[in-house]
Amino acid sequence: MRTVTILGATGSIGTSTLDLIEREPDRFRVVALTANCDVVRLAEAARRTNAELAVVADESCLSALAEALAGTATRVAGGMAAVCDAARSGAEWTMSAIVGCAGLGPTLAAIEGGGTVVIANKEPLVSAGEIILAAAKASGATLLPADSEHNAIFQCLAGDRPAGVRRLILTASGGPFRSWSLEQMAGVTPEQAVAHPNWSMGAKISVDSATMMNKGLELIEAARLFPVSGNAIDIVVHPQSAVHSLVEYVDGSMLAQIGPSDMRVPIAHTLAWPDRMATPMAPLDLIKLGRLDFEAPDPVRFPALRLAREALGAGGARPAILNAANEVAVEAFLKRRCGFLEIAAIVADTLEGYDPPAPLDVDAVLAVDGEARRVAAERVKDRVA
Numbered sequence: 558m559r560t561v562t563i564l565g566a567t568g569s570i571g572t573s574t575l576d577l578i579e580r581e582p583d584r585f586r587v588v589a590l591t592a593n594c595d596v597v598r599l600a601e602a603a604r605r606t607n608a609e610l611a612v613v614a615d616e617s618c619l620s621a622l623a624e625a626l627a628g629t630a631t632r633v634a635g636g637m638a639a640v641c642d643a644a645r646s647g648a649e650w651t652m653s654a655i656v657g658c659a660g661l662g663p664t665l666a667a668i669e670g671g672g673t674v675v676i677a678n679k680e681p682l683v684s685a686g687e688i689i690l691a692a693a694k695a696s697g698a699t700l701l702p703a704d705s706e707h708n709a710i711f712q713c714l715a716g717d718r719p720a721g722v723r724r725l726i727l728t729a730s731g732g733p734f735r736s737w738s739l740e741q742m743a744g745v746t747p748e749q750a751v752a753h754p755n756w757s758m759g760a761k762i763s764v765d766s767a768t769m770m771n772k773g774l775e776l777i778e779a780a781r782l783f784p785v786s787g788n789a790i791d792i793v794v795h796p797q798s799a800v801h802s803l804v805e806y807v808d809g810s811m812l813a814q815i816g817p818s819d820m821r822v823p824i825a826h827t828l829a830w831p832d833r834m835a836t837p838m839a840p841l842d843l844i845k846l847g848r849l850d851f852e853a854p855d856p857v858r859f860p861a862l863r864l865a866r867e868a869l870g871a872g873g874a875r876p877a878i879l880n881a882a883n884e885v886a887v888e889a890f891l892k893r894r895c896g897f898l899e900i901a902a903i904v905a906d907t908l909e910g911y912d913p914p915a916p917l918d919v920d921a922v923l924a925v926d927g928e929a930r931r932v933a934a935e936r937v938k939d940r941v942a
């Protein structure tokens with residue numbers, strides 16, 4: 558029996574993770590489930606899985622959670638400190654699937670607890686990559702990537718020495734506006750942006766996929782997770798989302814991981830690792846798929862890619878500023894306070910207007926994150942005015 562904790566259990570990744578573990582009740586036992594304030598879903602999941610502990614990050618939702626779980630053996634708690642305590646509770650396997658840099662504290666807490674920590678929540682890795690890696694080294698925790706591209710690379714790298722790797726190639730679907738003109742993109746609504754052609758995901762990452770900032774964040778994520786510099790990581794648009802990423806070796810070999818575009822595949826890989834487990838999806842039908850297309854990303858319509866590459870190259874506080882400004886801009890777009898093309902513009906403005914020294918510990922990262930959010934919120938106002 559493997560003990561598991563899910564941070565962000567009510568979201569898209571959390572729900573996919575629960576689906577897999579509930580199919581094999583003899584194999585997994587749930588320690589803790591956390592959510593922001595989605596009491597109904599959290600309580601239902603805790604009841605179904607007999608979770609030991611259910612936690613809401615938003616303390617004002619605690620009484621509703623206690624009521625929803627009255628009469629069960631599940632303990633309840635509220636507040637961000639309680640989420641971190643749950644993360645530290647020593648499950649053998651923890652899914653980090655909170656959205657945004659809000660997941661930084663809980664992810665670090667899970668790493669402190671040792672065990673296997675699976676990273677879906679990419680934003681903390683972008684903002685505080687070195688700190689997270691150092692924490693994992695100190696505690697002996699094993700980090701496994703759930704993001705489909707990074708999981709694909711992890712699978713392709715199995716057993717190979719880093720010296721033999723020439724290049725990593727991240728594939729990108731191109732999102733819903735891959736072939737739209739700039740004029741068309743200027744009028745995009747939140748509803749259009751969250752309707753991804755290949756993947757079903759939370760609102761924030763869906764918008765990131767549409768601007769391709771998601772691929773920019775993933776570029777930084779890959780440079781953190783794998784012993785390869787940013788210059789050796791390429792991005793290729795692949796509209797079918799069947800090839801999830803590739804590794805190119807010095808001898809010219811290229812290995813790819815191919816499969817259905819369903820996050821349960823990479824999550825299952827991390828759940829069973831180093832073994833394998835079955836998933837309920839139909840395997841990819843290669844005959845039906847017929848062809849695999851690849852094209853270069855368009856830097857003019859998708860400036861987020863350049864912004865992310867520059868932030869990675871410059872290092873220091875730049876990735877944290879990029880991420881914080883993007884979180885603010887995406888939220889403003891979802892609330893119809895700015896246009897779709899303004900998301901990348903707000904990120905660029907924020908990077909231009911704020912250039913602090915490199916943050917060396919978590920508190921310093923959080924300070925940069927907070928100030929970048931303040932600057933980005935001003936830039937949103939400038940654009941609305």
Ligand code: NAD
Pocket residue numbers: 564565566567568569570571591592593594595614640654655656657659677678679680703704705756757758759760761762820
């Ligand atoms: P989501 O919005 O569907 O779910 C987010 C979860 O985090 C929910 O359980 C929510 O209650 C919780 N949460 C939100 N704000 C919180 C806060 N301030 N404090 C504590 N908990 C909070 O998001 P998602 O699509 O599941 O994505 C989660 C993470 O995984 C993101 O970082 C995303 O980039 C990454 N990811 C997602 C996918 C995908 O297919 N959805 C794929 C790869 C990576």
Ligand code: MG
Pocket residue numbers: 704705706775
């Ligand atoms: Mg991805």
